Amino acid sequence: MSASSGIDEREEGLILQPKFDASGLVTCVATDAATGEVLMVAHMNDAALRKTIASGEAWYFSRSRNALWRKGETSGQTQRVVEMRVDCDQDAVWIRVEQQGAACHTARKSCFYRKVEASDGGAKLSFVGAERLFDPKTVYRK
């Protein structure tokens, strides 16, 4: 995939050239800046990426609601971006954030509140770090 120069500018250059997928999205991984815990995996379109970079607050694009969305705009559970990185082929970004409260809509700190382990040739799940920080019904009014 190298250019004729032998250097792939997307991989080795210093220009942000996001490789959006067919839906116009890149994957975003948000981790807790203090603990390193993965909080959530979501998507950003071009506008979400620009707004996140410019504002220092995490913006995403919701595939289910088909809408640009500032994290915490409904719940108050905002994310301040401490650092953003982009991966080799620029189809994913990693943000280290200061999470206000819970990242997950289920009111858990992280969306990754279940462990997966091998069991009888298949898999079993178990809860880990699954305490709810608020009542999601009152916050999201579903």
Next chain:
Amino acid sequence: MSASSGIDEREEGLILQPKFDASGLVTCVATDAATGEVLMVAHMNDAALRKTIASGEAWYFSRSRNALWRKGETSGQTQRVVEMRVDCDQDAVWIRVEQQGAACHTARKSCFYRKVEASDGGAKLSFVGAERLFDPKTVYRK
């Protein structure tokens, strides 16, 4: 999205029910078990997920090569899985791994070797932790 019971089994249950996308994939985030650093973001199909769970070694599905792939099978840069978690809606998994050498095909420890910062209303990149651990030309014989 709740079932009539009021409980969403995919979110609150203890059965692994991956929500594969239209291409049959879930997103996988691999972090360094020791440092918490995000090493890479890749994809797993059903076979890759099963093999990872059963073997304790990371398997992925390459979209560009359209092939199941044991991480490190060409490069020797394998990933031993210390813990796997699944997210709320089961369309993403997080694996904490012991990375042998470099996770990135550019021979860096992590694929996220460039920082993104706001600059003049846009963005600029800078290298961080971008040392190469081997010569990718000799390892991947491109």
